[in-house]
Amino acid sequence: MLARELRCPTNSEKAMRYKCSAKEEAQMSPDALNSGRKFSVAPMMDWTDRHCRYLHRQLTQCALLFTEMVTAPAIIHGDRERLLGFDQIEHPVAVQLGGSDPAELAEATRICDDWGYDEINLNVGCPSDRVKSGRFGACLMAEPALVADLVRAMKQATEKPVTVKCRIGIDDQDSERDFNVFADAMVEAGADALYVHARKAWLQGLSPKENRDIPPLDYPRVYRLAGRMKPYPVYINGGIANLDEALAHLRHVDGVMLGRAAYHDPRLLADVDARIFGQPARAFALAELARSMAAYAEKHLAQGGRLNHITRHMLGLGNGLPGARRFRQILSVDAVRDGAGPEIIDNAFAALDTAALAVA
Ligand SMILES: Cc1cc2nc3c(=O)[nH]c(=O)nc-3n(C[C@H](O)[C@H](O)[C@H](O)COP(=O)(O)O)c2cc1C
Numbered sequence: 001m002l003a004r005e006l007r008c009p010t011n012s013e014k015a016m017r018y019k020c021s022a023k024e025e026a027q028m029s030p031d032a033l034n035s036g037r038k039f040s041v042a043p044m045m046d047w048t049d050r051h052c053r054y055l056h057r058q059l060t061q062c063a064l065l066f067t068e069m070v071t072a073p074a075i076i077h078g079d080r081e082r083l084l085g086f087d088q089i090e091h092p093v094a095v096q097l098g099g100s101d102p103a104e105l106a107e108a109t110r111i112c113d114d115w116g117y118d119e120i121n122l123n124v125g126c127p128s129d130r131v132k133s134g135r136f137g138a139c140l141m142a143e144p145a146l147v148a149d150l151v152r153a154m155k156q157a158t159e160k161p162v163t164v165k166c167r168i169g170i171d172d173q174d175s176e177r178d179f180n181v182f183a184d185a186m187v188e189a190g191a192d193a194l195y196v197h198a199r200k201a202w203l204q205g206l207s208p209k210e211n212r213d214i215p216p217l218d219y220p221r222v223y224r225l226a227g228r229m230k231p232y233p234v235y236i237n238g239g240i241a242n243l244d245e246a247l248a249h250l251r252h253v254d255g256v257m258l259g260r261a262a263y264h265d266p267r268l269l270a271d272v273d274a275r276i277f278g279q280p281a282r283a284f285a286l287a288e289l290a291r292s293m294a295a296y297a298e299k300h301l302a303q304g305g306r307l308n309h310i311t312r313h314m315l316g317l318g319n320g321l322p323g324a325r326r327f328r329q330i331l332s333v334d335a336v337r338d339g340a341g342p343e344i345i346d347n348a349f350a351a352l353d354t355a356a357l358a359v360a
Contacts, residue, residue, distance in 0.1 A: 042259030072099030
């Protein structure tokens with residue numbers, strides 16, 4: 001069966017499949033995972049935490065979801081439940097690791113495998129100062145041989161797919177030849193796929209935020225890589241604003257990864273299963289989403305969590321609908337008040353024009 005013909009599991013099927021946390025139970029089939037990568041939501045620090053992923057999973061059953069980057073030393077020495085805990089409904093979910101020490105990354109990979117992640121991804125694209133000082137992230141693109149060692153060490157630690165997220169270049173090391181040398185080294189080391197943010201990173205002089213906007217996008221370079229490497233999976237990322245653009249990219253690459261657009265306008269995810277994965281279109285009502293997020297919030301609060309851990313990721317849900325301003329206000333102001341409960345979520349959705357509630 002072709003990967004694209006696979007039916008995405010429903011939330012209840014996932015709950016059944018993953019209810020036992022045993023390693024074998026938690027493993028996605030390679031076909032299902034390949035299929036899921038056709039559309040993924042990018043790793044984003046402080047944004048794609050477990051609550052954000054839970055929300056996104058209510059909107060799309062098929063897309064692959066990424067964690068925020070977690071450093072290998074933090075996983076080895078830190079609070080694993082806080083750093084790695086996730087809801088089984090989030091599958092398929094990839095964890096992104098940061099690091100530059102093969103033994104540490106191997107150890108972190110083993111731990112993430114045991115936690116049931118479906119894919120382990122190495123961050124070779126993040127240009128922040130904090131990350132650079134630890135010698136990981138985008139600066140590693142200057143050292144393909146070292147990154148290849150990291151990938152090999154990770155591969156030896158797991159049978160799950162090990163993938164790499166990178167840029168098309170850094171600083172003056174930004175020729176297509178440099179990029180191809182890097183990509184070839186990843187493939188040779190056994191990386192199962194490449195996610196490419198289609199712009200270079202300037203490690204000096206630009207802030208991480210500027211590095212996500214200022215260096216120009218070069219999609220054709222990623223298309224050429226995908227063409228040259230076929231059938232090796234290459235996924236494109238950077239500046240993709242909507243599903244029309246995603247579909248246009250899919251004519252050239254195996255998958256698309258969306259970051260900011262998916263976060264700021266999460267309702268676009270409600271069309272992903274039908275438009276990207278060819279699943280039967282399903283009328284998705286925001287009322288249903290309100291109910292499931294309120295129930296999720298109730299559980300989180302009962303465990304000592306705060307409501308705004310969840311509601312802060314929901315602010316974009318009302319965008320473009322009458323009442324969106326009030327919706328955002330309730331979720332950002334009322335939700336941080338002492339004693340705020342799940343009824344805040346009901347109140348916020350009630351502020352949206354009900355005639356506009358049907359998304360699909
Ligand atoms: C707030 C924020 C945090 C990010 N954190 C990470 C990260 O932890 N790891 C990573 O590889 N990329 C990170 N990125 C980059 C995104 O994964 C993505 O490559 C970038 O935003 C370009 O895609 P987009 O234009 O679709 O947003 C982050 C981006 C944002 C906006």
